[in-house]
Amino acid sequence: MPLPPVGYPTRWEADVALRDGGTAHVRPIRPDDADLVAAFHVRQSEESRYFRFFAPLPRLSRRDLARFTQVDHVDRVALVATIGEDIVGIARFDAAPVRPGRPRSAEVAFNISDAHQGRGLGSVLLEHLVAAARERGIRRFTADVLPTNAKMIGVFREAGFEVRQGYSDGVLEVSFDIDPTERSLDVMRAREQRAEARSVAALLTPSSVVVVGARRTPGTVGHRLLADLVAGDFAGAVHAVNAAGAGEELLGIPLLASVRDLPDRVDLAVVAVAPASVIDVVNDCAAVGVRGIVVVSSGFAETGPEGAELQRELVRIARANGMRVIGPNSFGVVNTDPAVRLNASLAEEVPRPGRFGLFSQSGALAVTVLSSAQRRGLGLSTFVSAGNRADVSGNDLMQFWHDDEATSAVGLYLESVGNPRKFSRVARGLARRKPVIVVKSGASGFGVPPGHAVRRSRVPFEVVDSMLRQAGVIRVENVHQLFDVAQVVVEQPLPAGSRIAVVGNSDALGTLAADACVSWGLQVVHGPTAVHPEAGVAEFTAALRAAFADPAVDAVVASWVPPTATVDAAVAAAVARTAAEGGKTCVTCFLGTRSVSASPGGLEGAVTGSAEVAPGSTVPSFPTPEDAVRALAAVVRYADWRRKDPGHPLAPEGVDLVAARAVVERALAAHPGGTALGGRERTELLEAVGVRLLPRAEVGGVEEAVAAAERLGWPVALKTVGEELSGRQDLRGVRLNLSTPEALREAVGEMREVFGAGATTLAVQPMAPLGVPCLVRSTEDPLFGPVLSFGVEGDPLDLMGDVGYRIPPLTDVDVADLVRSVKASPKLFGHRGAPVLDVPALEDVVARVAVVADALPEIAELKLSPVLVGERGAVVLDAVVRVAAPQGRADPDRRTLPL
DSSP states (O other): OOOOOTTOOGGGOEEEEOTTSOEEEEEEOOGGGHHHHHHHHHHSOHHHHHHHHSSOOSSOOHHHHHHHHOOOSSSEEEEEEEETTEEEEEEEEEEOOOOTTSOEEEEEEEEEOGGGTTSSHHHHHHHHHHHHHHHTTEEEEEEEEOTTOHHHHHHHHTTTSOOEEEEETTEEEEEEEOSOOHHHHHHHHHHHHHHHHHHHHHHHSOSEEEEETOOSSTTSHHHHHHHHHHHTTOSSEEEEEOGGGTTSEETTEEEESOGGGOSSOOSEEEEOSOHHHHHHHHHHHHHTTOOEEEEOOOOSGGGOHHHHHHHHHHHHHHHHTTOEEEOSSOOEEEEOOTTTOEEEEOOSSOOOEEEEEEEESOHHHHHHHHHHHHHHTOOEEEEEEOTTOSSOOHHHHHHHHHSOTTOSEEEEEESOOSOHHHHHHHHHHHHTTSOEEEEEOOTTTOOOOTTOOOOOOOSOHHHHHHHHHHTTOEEESSHHHHHHHHHHHHHSOOOSSSEEEEEESOHHHHHHHHHHHHHTTOEEEEEEEEOOTTOOHHHHHHHHHHHHHOTTOSEEEEEEOOSSSSOOHHHHHHHHHHHHHHTSEEEEEETTBSOOOEETTEEOOTTSSEEESSTTOEEEEESSHHHHHHHHHHHHHHHHHHHSOOOOBOOOTTOOHHHHHHHHHHHHHHOTTOEEEOHHHHHHHHHHTTOOBOOOEEESSHHHHHHHHHHHOSSEEEEEOSTTTTTOGGGTOEEEEEOSHHHHHHHHHHHHHHHOTTTOOEEEEEOOOSOEEEEEEEEEETTTEEEEEEEETTHHHHTTOOOEEEOSSOBHHHHHHHHHSSTTGGGGBTGGGOOBOOHHHHHHHHHHHHHHHHHOTTEEEEEEEEEEEOSSOEEEOOEEEEEOOOOOOSSOSSOOBOO
């Protein structure tokens, strides 16, 4: 691939998933694309050429080709979509001349390959062209379209923009503003979800599989993969490649010399060859139209820079040819659907069919994860080991599970989060439909394991926790807890509330269960009820039925101490039957036994982790009441989150993002390396989003201070200026309620003695009403994008680190939760007889900061401190605004696959 020309905007390059699950590459056009554009034009039908140029044009002249491919990427921009070496789509805009006082506009045109129409290329190119145009200051698109060109008219109308139409000289004139709207973003996200889900479906529901690197030696990876596919009775066709054994058979499967020798097109290739040979295999797969690849081979990014480069080349070739990749260094994939029966993994035992979808980044832990599921009898729908996560990630799997009817709950073991902004958005959408359980390692420092290429984050780990809670994710500490919670959400209905009944045959065990409920924030409203230790099944069943029948009870904790060394199958069956009849959430503890199963076949011992009498009447069982209650409490919190109104996207009145962007762009034009906004610029930016600073005057001397106070009005406050000194009560950097010139002069003199005559600038500011000082801050992070933080200033913030975090975009409910998330929040709500403060006014300030930070990645930091919240209103006393060239967000306003 030739080097891009000078000025070529590489940030506009992206891989994308298409409507049918295939992939394409979007990039700016280059002068050396002339021959490719000419070939693209010749392949088009006469109708398509007429729709594009309004005239029959069999071939493009060299002059036309030069005009189309030689653009400045500023006022004239063209993007192409490629698959393999071919251009399959072209989109361009030509900016209109600047007209003072009016938004800039550009004329757009599209041309999609006949052979690839219907795959969503037009909508993808429109999204990317809009993003490029907005970056260049364009705010409106216009297009001339023939009335019979229904497909292109549909692309504009269905994109979610408000399209206006006119008609002149037989041509339809289309125009629309290109700033993102709630509807346009919803359309894009829905298309993204469908495309990414289908791309994963090609990997998990193949109709044919080829194992590349099938070995004759038992115990080798290649032999194991083929043996597991055959033994698992895969529902489709199985092929095997082994150049040395070509023409022979292995496990009843004919061996081929190369993927290129396959008799038919194959959906999935499972690759287990030396890393140096993987690229050749991927090229062979591309040549015969393979749809997806699982690379089990190791020796890539986890080994160092050379391996990382090999891994990037692997993904580049695969995506350029329409394929997705799981791995490399993957443990494999499993789909237990009876219509598929895919075991393309290194698992010793195939998990039994079930409704739990499972994703693991760690190949080593994949063994533990699958073994745990098997021991507990927890059935899986699908399992994916991402390995180095070079392409397919947890985000992709969540997109797939969103609409997968075979999966009712999902679990993810994550060692790193490559795109937390997208993770938050996708996980929230999935969690509204199905429980999402996450084990996130790296609590000691958000580390990135070898092979996982992500941008480094500067945020504390608490931000990760906040992101997961905001998304409704159930975060657990380890794999053990992952399956504890999974058993509850898969096998039981969600609880209607936090009111718990505790029933057992031991006072001591009942007390332990009740104490655990209290410690996890649950309410014990029934019991603890303990039948006699020698009580039989009938008496215990009656006590359980009373608990389930109690209208005040939302969930039941049932415990049983076996009077002998074994668990009575009749007791287990009674619990399962009664819980099924009761229709409420139930967890059990058969002390000392992790699992019991009472089925027609009898007791299965420590095998399943459940008490079961028939499909659909399974109750999770735990060895201790603490384990049972902890899992139940996590599910109660999730159910509560799911019942809550998610709120509405923030839209504070009076926010002028166009004006705010203009301030930022002027500042960066003058200071390309970034700068702190001061004076009028800072005020103008804040006023554009509706945040008003309390007036202040920076002064250099005594009489200047007095004059400022006379102008602003007495009484005043005198403060030091600068982040390091501002608000330092210990240095007496603030003097309040100065009501006379004499008092102000004395205060200035005292400060000069402390700080030195030329050591600091001072500021005079009118006194604000009494209130609680708060911090509202947003910072732009390389990994998370904007991170919003909130705290109550003073000891809670300085000594306890009492800070809440959220990741925009937010809803009004998110803002309210953020304000209430800090331990010091009672100070805002009348703590110990104090007046209730104007929290809605504070939330309005938080909302405005969230909106501007989300819209303008150029704002590196926006800090309002203090925001003084009174009984009426919230006053912003000081602000810091820093701007810098944006680093590029991992989840932009256009569809992309991570590079």
